[in-house]
Amino acid sequence: MSAVERLYSERISRGTLRPDPAQQTVLPEFERIRAALAQPVKRGLFSRKTPEAPKGLYLWGGVGRGKSMLMDLFVASLGDIPARRVHFHAFMQEIHAGLHQARKAGVEDALAPVAAEVVKQVRLLAFDEMQITDITDAMLVGRLFEALFAGGVAVVTTSNRHPDDLYKNGLNRQLFLPFIQLIKARMAVVELSSPTDHRQGRLQGMQVYFTPIGSDSRKAVDAVWRDLAGGPAEPLTLVVNKRDVVIPAFRNGVARASFYDLCGKPLGPADYLAIAEAVRVLVLDDIPRLSRQNFNEAKRFVTLVDALYEARVRLIASAAAVPDMLYVEGEGTFEFARTASRLMEMQAEDWGSA
Ligand SMILES: Nc1ncnc2c1ncn2[C@@H]1O[C@H](COP(=O)(O)OP(=O)(O)OP(=O)(O)O)[C@@H](O)[C@H]1O
Ligand SMILES: [Mg+2]
Structure with missing residues (x-):
């Protein structure tokens, strides 16, 4: 049994969770990511190589289906793999604050040092409640994710919407479409389709x-x-x-x-x-x-x-x-x-x- 499955069934036996087959079918996706991250990073001759980011997971579905709960279990199953679980909105605010600092310091490509800082700290980012509502985030998030993936960081997110419905009807949405493609290429898009709220x-x-x-x-x-x-x-x-x-x-x-x-x-x-x-x-x-x-x-x-x-x-x-x-x-x-x-x-x- 995988680490996350073990945590899930412990909760079931303790009675804090009720068995939900739709949730259970998602667990192997998390295990796939955990196993990939647990692989030792290969060392180059002179330096640590940038590890390859395993394909992430974009878990979406209706409210109360247990997306955040499963993501929490997953993060708990990671042991000493450096990971961070953060509300997407809060994370974007940190990024904006970082960009502001970098620009003040006269850095031309302000995103580069900000993303590099994140890459240095974690192998996995778990974003709860990914949603894009404003144009600044819509324009920024594609480059940010590119930088994270390039730095070997895997991304797991929860969302109420399918990627195709992100930033729906948003201003200049065509500029946002490459980000949707990026999500589909670098993350498994999985619906948590439990009937139970x-x-x-x-x-x-x-x-x-x-x-x-x-x-x-x-x-x-x-x-x-x-x-x-x-x-x-x-x-x-x-x-x-x-x-x-x-x-x-x-x-x-x-x-x-x-x-x-x-x-x-x-x-x-x-x-x-x-x-x-x-x-x-x-x-x-x-x-x-x-x-x-x-x-x-x-x-x-x-x-x-x-x-x-x-x-x-x-x-x-x-x-x-x-x-x-x-x-x-x-x-x-x-x-x-x-x-x-x-x-x-x-x-x-x-x-x-x-
Ligand atoms: N199998 C389960 N048995 C009992 N309680 C559960 C189960 N799955 C989730 N819950 C509980 O139901 C509540 C809602 O779950 P959670 O917050 O994970 O839903 P969500 O899919 O993230 O919803 P939202 O889209 O609103 O963010 C939480 O209190 C969670 O602990
Ligand atoms: Mg949630």
């Missing part, structure tokens, strides 16, 4: 709204968060209208923030839309009672809930009161009734399933 399955029958705020609800929310995130979280920075909007903790499509983080700061509709688009589940801590005194926070909260609702994001929350009692006096109580009703609806077991 396991995220929905996990949330089924689970309490998702905890009140009042206190150590009991804190513990309960922590447990849900641990279960869904499934590993160490990192901040996720979204750039909205050239400003940074930071979600303090994010992993596997699950974000965690406090009410204050998202509604206590001057964020607006565009920010909430971007957040709703970037996450599948939001764990929101400490929604206080709202009133005249915190009218602005209440208004932002209404906008946030509307954005989450439209994008069918699951919400796990701890709050000072049940939705109906969160905002009972002050301007806008009438409008808040809709928010309360949505908050109730979003607690339903099957809410958010496609």
Whole structure:
């Protein structure tokens, strides 16, 4: 049995995973890559030769099918092969920061040193949630991947879209097409076609709204968060209208923030839309009672809930009161009734399933 198969079946016997034949059929793809990376790098006469990058894996499919979970198992199976698992968006932000530095230092081809730095550190990059939405990334990513492959770095990604549908309808898309060809040439494109949305399955029958705020609800929310995130979280920075909007903790499509983080700061509709688009589940801590005194926070909260609702994001929350009692006096109580009703609806077991 391969290393990743062993990890998978350990989870099944522990009961943390349920057997899913579609997931099992993907495991050999990961093993193929692990085995190739485990080969010793041949040494040249005078220097270490650049190793050949094994064909990577582009794993795509619907939400909650277990792509990120499988990628995590794969990375865990790699032992001491230098690898890095990173959210694609976060990685691209690092690259942009690196390019900025290199240009400031007067480097003409700024990408070369930035890519070389990555190549020096890893043999494998595992990108979670590859998606291309803006033109700068679309124009950059092809050259970046070329440099990674040339440096012997294998790439594994998860995505909700087939490569042909990446950056769909994007500006100047024809310039992006060679990148799609590159993916197809250097990565096995595999669909994880499980009929089961396991995220929905996990949330089924689970309490998702905890009140009042206190150590009991804190513990309960922590447990849900641990279960869904499934590993160490990192901040996720979204750039909205050239400003940074930071979600303090994010992993596997699950974000965690406090009410204050998202509604206590001057964020607006565009920010909430971007957040709703970037996450599948939001764990929101400490929604206080709202009133005249915190009218602005209440208004932002209404906008946030509307954005989450439209994008069918699951919400796990701890709050000072049940939705109906969160905002009972002050301007806008009438409008808040809709928010309360949505908050109730979003607690339903099957809410958010496609
Ligand atoms: N076979 C399984 N049994 C039980 N739980 C599972 C199984 N596979 C995945 N899960 C859990 O379901 C949730 C969703 O899985 P995961 O995040 O890997 O989905 P995904 O395909 O990456 O979804 P998305 O496209 O939204 O990123 C996670 O909490 C994960 O641990
Ligand atoms: Mg995922």
